[in-house]
Amino acid sequence: MPILETIGLEKRFGGILAAQNVNLAVEKGARHALIGPNGAGKTTVINLLTGVLKPTAGRIMLEGRDITDAAPHQRVRLGMARTFQINQLFLDLTPLESIGLVVSERLGTGADWWRVVGSKSVVTDEIVEVVERFRLTDVMHERAATLPYGKQRLLEIALAFACRPRVLLLDEPAAGVPEAERHELLATIEALPAEVTVLLIEHDMDLVFSFADRISVLVNGTLFVDGAPEDVARDPRVKAVYLGEELDA
Amino acid sequence: MDTTTATASQTPVLAADVAAYLKRRGRWSPLEIAFWIFAFASIWLFPDKYLILKDTAILALFALSLDLILGYAGIISLGQAAFFGVAGYFSGLVAKYGIIDEPIIALVCSGLVAAAFGFVTSFLVLRGSDLTRLMVTLGVSLMLGEIANRYANITGGADGLQGVDIAPILGRWNFDLYGHNGYVYCLIVLFVCFVIARRIVYSPFGLSLRAVKGNALRAAAIGIPVKWRLVAIYTIAAGFAGIAGGLLTQTTAFCSLDVFSLDRSADLLLVLIIGGTGYLYGGLIGAVIYKFLQDWLATLTPQYWQFWIGLVLVVIVLVGRERVEGWIAAARGSLVRLGGRAWTRIRPRSAALGGAIDGS
Numbered sequence: 001m002p003i004l005e006t007i008g009l010e011k012r013f014g015g016i017l018a019a020q021n022v023n024l025a026v027e028k029g030a031r032h033a034l035i036g037p038n039g040a041g042k043t044t045v046i047n048l049l050t051g052v053l054k055p056t057a058g059r060i061m062l063e064g065r066d067i068t069d070a071a072p073h074q075r076v077r078l079g080m081a082r083t084f085q086i087n088q089l090f091l092d093l094t095p096l097e098s099i100g101l102v103v104s105e106r107l108g109t110g111a112d113w114w115r116v117v118g119s120k121s122v123v124t125d126e127i128v129e130v131v132e133r134f135r136l137t138d139v140m141h142e143r144a145a146t147l148p149y150g151k152q153r154l155l156e157i158a159l160a161f162a163c164r165p166r167v168l169l170l171d172e173p174a175a176g177v178p179e180a181e182r183h184e185l186l187a188t189i190e191a192l193p194a195e196v197t198v199l200l201i202e203h204d205m206d207l208v209f210s211f212a213d214r215i216s217v218l219v220n221g222t223l224f225v226d227g228a229p230e231d232v233a234r235d236p237r238v239k240a241v242y243l244g245e246e247l248d249a
Numbered sequence: 250m251d252t253t254t255a256t257a258s259q260t261p262v263l264a265a266d267v268a269a270y271l272k273r274r275g276r277w278s279p280l281e282i283a284f285w286i287f288a289f290a291s292i293w294l295f296p297d298k299y300l301i302l303k304d305t306a307i308l309a310l311f312a313l314s315l316d317l318i319l320g321y322a323g324i325i326s327l328g329q330a331a332f333f334g335v336a337g338y339f340s341g342l343v344a345k346y347g348i349i350d351e352p353i354i355a356l357v358c359s360g361l362v363a364a365a366f367g368f369v370t371s372f373l374v375l376r377g378s379d380l381t382r383l384m385v386t387l388g389v390s391l392m393l394g395e396i397a398n399r400y401a402n403i404t405g406g407a408d409g410l411q412g413v414d415i416a417p418i419l420g421r422w423n424f425d426l427y428g429h430n431g432y433v434y435c436l437i438v439l440f441v442c443f444v445i446a447r448r449i450v451y452s453p454f455g456l457s458l459r460a461v462k463g464n465a466l467r468a469a470a471i472g473i474p475v476k477w478r479l480v481a482i483y484t485i486a487a488g489f490a491g492i493a494g495g496l497l498t499q500t501t502a503f504c505s506l507d508v509f510s511l512d513r514s515a516d517l518l519l520v521l522i523i524g525g526t527g528y529l530y531g532g533l534i535g536a537v538i539y540k541f542l543q544d545w546l547a548t549l550t551p552q553y554w555q556f557w558i559g560l561v562l563v564v565i566v567l568v569g570r571e572r573v574e575g576w577i578a579a580a581r582g583s584l585v586r587l588g589g590r591a592w593t594r595i596r597p598r599s600a601a602l603g604g605a606i607d608g609s
Contacts, residue, residue, distance in 0.1 A: 050470065076472035088467035090460045100271060101460055102471045104453040110473065111481075113454035116275040124268040128260055137263065141270070159471055 001064055003028040003197050004049070004080070004167050009058035011044055011221075018044040019221040022058070026167070026199050033200045033208045036218035037241065042201045043085065045218065046171055049199075050082045051075050062167065077106075081165035085172045085201075087156050091145035095136045095155050098144060100127050102162035126162070134158035134188055150181025154188060167197045174204055209233065217241075275451035278584075284530065285440065292433055299428035305540040306435040307496050310442055311513075312520040312532030314489035320526030321450055322482045323462035325379045327514045328386025329490045331370070331393050332363040334508035336491030338397065339363075341410045341504040350416045356438065356495045363491020364484050371483040375476055387511065394509030409505030413498065424500060431500040438496060439533075442489055447529060449485065458482055519562060 002025035009022040019041045026032045036042050047053040049060060051072040060068045067075055090098050100117055103126045104110045117123075131140050134154045139147055144155060157173060170189070177185050186207065192198060202208045208215065208229075215232040217225040225235050232238055291302060311333060318324040336359035342348070349355040370389055374382050397404045405411055417423045422430045449455050461468045461475050469475050498504040507513070516539070517532075524535025542561060546554040 052466070071474075072469040073472045073474045076470065081472075082470055084467070084470075088464055088470070090463040090467065092463055093456075093459065096267060096270065097456060098460070100267075101453070101456050101473075105457065105472045110453050110457050111478075113449045113452045115453065116448075116451050117271045117453050117456055119268075119272060121264070121268065124264050124271065127267055128264045131267075132260070132263070140267075159467070163471055 002026055002061075003030075003063055004199065005061040006045075006049070007059045007061065009045070009048060009060065010056045011041075011048055011053060012056040017221055019048065019055075022218075022221070022223055024216060024223060024226075026197060027214070029194060029197055030214055031198050031200070031212050032214045032216065033202055033212035034216050034218060035202060035205075035208055036224075040218045041221040042218055043171065044221070046082060046169055046201055049169060050080070076163050076165070079164075079166040080169065081160040081163035081167075082169035083156050083160045083171055083173060085175055087152050089144040089152060089155060089159070092143060094141050094143055095131065095147075095151075095158070096127065096140040098155065098159060099130050099136075099162050100124075102159055103127055103130070106163055130158050130162045133191070134161070135184060148181065150177050150185060153177050153181075153185055157185075157188065161192070161196075165196065167199065168192070169199045169201070171201045172203055173200070174202070174207055275447075281530075284533075288436065288440075292429075292436070296427075296429070299432045301540055301544055303428055303432040303435050303500055305536050306432065306439045307493050307500075308516070308520065308540060309533040309536035310435075310439045310496070311490055311493035312517050312524070312536050313439075313443065313446055313529065314486045314493065314532075315517045316521060316526050316529060316532045317446060317449075317486040317489065318483055319521065320528070320531065321455065321458045321462065322479055324374060324479065324483060325382055326374070326386040327383045327511070327518070328388075328390040329486075329517055330509050330511070330513040331386070331390035332367055332487040332490035333494035333497075333513060334390065334393060334397070335366050335494070336360060336363040337494035337498045337504045337508040338404055338410065339491075340495035341413045341498040342403070344415050344499070344502075345410065345413045351420070352415055352418050352434075352499050356492060356499065359495035360488045360492040363494065364488030366491075367487020368480065368484040370487075371480045374483065375479055387514070390509050390514060391511070394506055397506055397509060404504075404506075407506060409503055410498075411503070413502045413504065415499050415502050424502070428500070435496050435500060438492065442492060443529070443533070446489070450529060454478070454481070522562070523565060 004024075004026040006022050006024045009019055009024075010017070011019040022045060024034070024045070034042055034045065044053065048055050051067075051070060051074075055068065058068075059066055062075070062078055062080055065078065067078060067080075070078065090101070093101070097117075100123065101110070103123050104112070104117065107123060107126075109115070109120065109123065131137050134157065136151065136154060136158060139151055144152065147155065153173065153176075157170065160168060173189060174182060174185060189211065200208065200212060212229055215227065215229050216223055217232060217238055219241050224241065225232055225238050227235075295302060311329065314332075315326065315329050318326060339362045340355050340359040343355050343358070344350075344352075349358060373385050373389070377385070398406055401407070415424055418430065418434055422434070424431050424434075450458075457468070457473050457478055460473060461478055465475050494508060497508070520535035520539050521531055522535070523538050524531035524533065543554065543558060546557045550557065
């Protein structure tokens with residue numbers, strides 16, 4: 001059984017079909033990439049998966065459970081977290097505070113109002129683990145707004161990771177990261193624990209083909225091709241619609 | 250191999266640092282302690298000013314309630330007077346009819362009534378933009394004012410609620426003519442409420458509110474139930490506003506329709522514009538400045554003092570604001586530098602102690 005599955009997913013904005021009959025199956029532990037040309041509906045699909053948008057039709061199943069009607073924060077608690085293509089950080093908080101917030105929320109102490117943040121060692125231990133994993137130790141006391149872009153991007157992923165998801169959705173994690181900081185970012189993505197299933201939405205073909213063990217191609221809101229990286233790379237239709245287009249540009 | 254042992258030995262120290270740092274966020278600074286010592290010293294320092302001091306304390310508590318939702322959750326409101334008024338009438342009525350005789354219990358109850366009312370109306374303000382919120386909150390307090398006017402048999406209507414007789418506090422301290430006990434009572438209530446508010450904003454719940462205010466989209470994406478957090482803080486703030494309203498009725502033994510007035514809610518915004526939002530002391534400092542400015546101008550020019558209040562506000566908003574923010578930023582910067590220096594001093598020590606600190 002796939003850990004994350006969509007069945008006949010459809011999203012209509014007025015007269016425009018942004019996604020139609022999307023049947024995506026992500027296997028447990030997979031490194032699955034969702035690619036497609038600009039405007040193919042990748043972001044729509046991720047917004048549907050995470051509950052930011054409600055589908056016009058179709059179902060979404062997480063670990064066999066129907067989450068179509070679950071609110072965004074409930075999906076996080078059910079084990080699915082995401083990052084954003086454009087950083088969505090808490091700019092006035094430090095990485096330490098932001099990650100502390102996520103950890104408190106996940107451990108169910110986020111609504112505690114009579115306890116000072118950081119008075120529980122389970123929380124602080126986990127904060128430290130995440131801070132170290134994402135190489136944020138040296139900047140953990142700086143406001144997120146003042147961090148270099150590469151570090152902000154790491155924090156963006158760290159916030160999702162700190163939710164301890166079983167399915168992690170990465171929306172163009174490397175977008176806009178300067179070459180010098182890129183290596184660090186890719187290394188941390190590579191080092192994500194194997195038991196975490198990753199669905200990667202990406203534009204960057206190098207990253208996709210080095211990282212993914214399965215690729216789905218989305219064109220005009222529908223799944224076009226779905227298969228192993230070699231097969232997708234060889235598929236003439238993909239070359240025509242997607243890779244060909246990239247080469248021309 | 251080397252690197253693994255290095256991380257293993259470093260992590261507990263880092264964990265201790267993190268715990269210490271997070272705990273220090275909520276520690277009382279010397280400036281705060283000085284503020285409260287001065288506030289309580291005012292009981293002996295200004296015995297001839299009890300009346301205005303008492304009004305200031307009530308206004309400060311009321312402004313604190315708005316700061317909780319505006320400064321920490323980003324909810325703008327022109328309707329805090331609704332909760333102030335509901336609790337004001339509630340505490341007046343329970344005293345008048347002898348339902349609850351002890352003022353402190355009556356005050357807590359009026360806070361709870363206002364909080365319950367806040368909870369019910371919170372669902373109206375969750376939707377929409379700032380402008381919608383302003384209109385909805387304003388509308389609610391206007392409606393309540395008119396309801397109080399309509400049911401004059403209960404509220405006394407335009408004449409106000411007469412015959413309110415407030416029993417001594419804890420059966421011992423009467424509300425005396427000079428206002429001494431009244432002021433001490435208000436100041437203690439303000440302090441207790443402030444400590445609770447302070448505790449709230451430094452808790453994980455308070456941190457989550459700042460996250461919601463900063464980025465509601467991301468807050469939901471890390472598992473925060475945004476809607477319920479806003480409902481919770483709106484309810485708590487309503488309770489605080491209610492306690493302020495209850496204090497006014499208890500210390501004046503009177504309650505009139507003006508508790509619901511737009512002026513009252515608008516004054517709060519002015520107080521927070523003067524004092525600033527999002528650091529809890531804005532409402533307190535703003536209330537002191539606003540009240541004493543008002544008092545001073547009223548003695549200088551009894552007829553036209555509102556002109557000068559207006560002018561001062563225009564000046565503050567247009568000219569002074571950036572400058573004042575500059576001062577605050579500079580002060581904060583030097584505090585952070587000071588904190589940073591203390592931090593580097595603590596660091597090697599905590600490294601040496603290692604496990605000992607970890608246990609805390």
